[in-house]
Amino acid sequence: MTHVDEVIARVHREEWARVVATLARRLGDLDVAEEMAAEAFATAVERWPAEGVPPNPGAWLTTTAHRKAIDRLRREVRREEKHREALMLSGTPEPLGVVDDDRLRLVFTCCHPALAMEARIALTLRMVGGLTVPEIARAFLVEETAMGQRITRAKAKIKAARIPYGVPFREDLPARVTGVLTVLYLIFNEGYLASDPGREPVRGDLTAEAIRLTRLVRALLPADGEAAGLLALMLLTEARRAARVSASGELVALGEQDRGAWDRELIAEGHALVRARLASGEAPGRYQILAAINAVHTDARDVRDTDWSQVVALYDHLVRLDPSPIVRLNRAIAVAEIDGPQVALAQVDALPLEGYHAFHATRADLLRRLGRSAESRAAYDRAIALAANTAEAAYLVRRRDQLAGP
Numbered sequence: 001m002t003h004v005d006e007v008i009a010r011v012h013r014e015e016w017a018r019v020v021a022t023l024a025r026r027l028g029d030l031d032v033a034e035e036m037a038a039e040a041f042a043t044a045v046e047r048w049p050a051e052g053v054p055p056n057p058g059a060w061l062t063t064t065a066h067r068k069a070i071d072r073l074r075r076e077v078r079r080e081e082k083h084r085e086a087l088m089l090s091g092t093p094e095p096l097g098v099v100d101d102d103r104l105r106l107v108f109t110c111c112h113p114a115l116a117m118e119a120r121i122a123l124t125l126r127m128v129g130g131l132t133v134p135e136i137a138r139a140f141l142v143e144e145t146a147m148g149q150r151i152t153r154a155k156a157k158i159k160a161a162r163i164p165y166g167v168p169f170r171e172d173l174p175a176r177v178t179g180v181l182t183v184l185y186l187i188f189n190e191g192y193l194a195s196d197p198g199r200e201p202v203r204g205d206l207t208a209e210a211i212r213l214t215r216l217v218r219a220l221l222p223a224d225g226e227a228a229g230l231l232a233l234m235l236l237t238e239a240r241r242a243a244r245v246s247a248s249g250e251l252v253a254l255g256e257q258d259r260g261a262w263d264r265e266l267i268a269e270g271h272a273l274v275r276a277r278l279a280s281g282e283a284p285g286r287y288q289i290l291a292a293i294n295a296v297h298t299d300a301r302d303v304r305d306t307d308w309s310q311v312v313a314l315y316d317h318l319v320r321l322d323p324s325p326i327v328r329l330n331r332a333i334a335v336a337e338i339d340g341p342q343v344a345l346a347q348v349d350a351l352p353l354e355g356y357h358a359f360h361a362t363r364a365d366l367l368r369r370l371g372r373s374a375e376s377r378a379a380y381d382r383a384i385a386l387a388a389n390t391a392e393a394a395y396l397v398r399r400r401d402q403l404a405g406p
Helices: 003-027 030-051 057-075 080-089 102-110 117-127 133-140 144-160 170-192 204-220 225-238 264-280 286-299 308-321 325-339 341-349 357-369 373-386 390-401
Strands: none
Touching: 003 030, 003 057, 003 102, 003 117, 030 057, 030 117, 030 144, 102 117, 102 170, 102 204, 117 133, 117 144, 117 170, 133 144, 133 170, 170 204, 170 225, 204 225, 225 264, 225 286, 264 286, 286 308, 308 325, 325 341, 325 357, 341 357, 357 373, 357 390, 373 390
16 A cells, blocks of 8 residues: 555545535535545545645545535536525535534434434434444444444435434534434444454544544533533543553453553543532433443552442442443443352343343353353353454453363
8 A cells, every 4th residue: 555545544534524524514415425525535546646645635525525516416407406506505605503513513413303313323423423334233233234224214314304404503402412422422432442353443533533522512512411421431431542452452451451551631531520510419311420430440540449339339320221231231240349250140141132242251251250161261252253343352362262271
């Protein structure tokens, strides 16, 4: 791969969603925005090797895609409405309104109440997060074909219902913020532990963008406790990024991380947000509880200092809000530190998570601690087969290979 090819690949990762977001606002059509962005990148592949990379690649791509959209609409002269639309595109851009960040605007517009919540989230992850359909399917624990159909139906409904990709008014924001926060959380999670084996195991570009957008949401809705909670959760998780993957490319478990490598500034900011939410006296939501759990972990200078009783108590509260199998799986991991692996294993075995790699990884670890090596090895094999993250797979392979013989 040449230097220019590497630059184009990097720009594609960093600018794709931004270009699509800008075009969607200007054109009002997601499919056209995607097509024109793809054409602009194809033009870059043709021209940049000969002409050189422009000083501002993102602006070049957006301008090129916009011009292609205008040319395409003008070619459709037999449709007068399209011609008028092309003329309008050449004029003054619309005012930015209450949300002046293109990507965040598209998050809010995709999270329209007319769409089912799962459809809103899936569509926004695709259009704004830049996640592939397989990545989104793994986030939802569903088949890739089913997720592709869900996204296609969401686009079709937007077009059929003529849902505008316009400026969301301030009064629109509270009704959409739940979906927006879910999208940002899932984008962050994909960066925290990438599900595509062809990518880096930890994607700092996604975690940084999710944090940036969440800061903007909190600034727009300063009284929203969940926006503050999600920001705290992201900061406390991001603080550990430098210690999460070894030099050999293997995931480092929380208990084995070098806590001296954690970012203390991010931890301090996250803890301050958690304390502020506790001081508010309001009942905490899901993200606030998850942030509090992470605050307990990052407050311990050594894994042996972790207040596991507090962690379990927080998970008990979370289960009442969100009794999902994944939440109960994470609670069982904490229970093992208090009541032992046998109690935790009984809880884990009752969960319907056969297709989830972390379920098998947790079972493998609990069985290992119980001395049931053959069963542990089988569980590790299943977890490895399901794990898409290369660093996580490497960690699981090492743990399996450390087991005693049959």
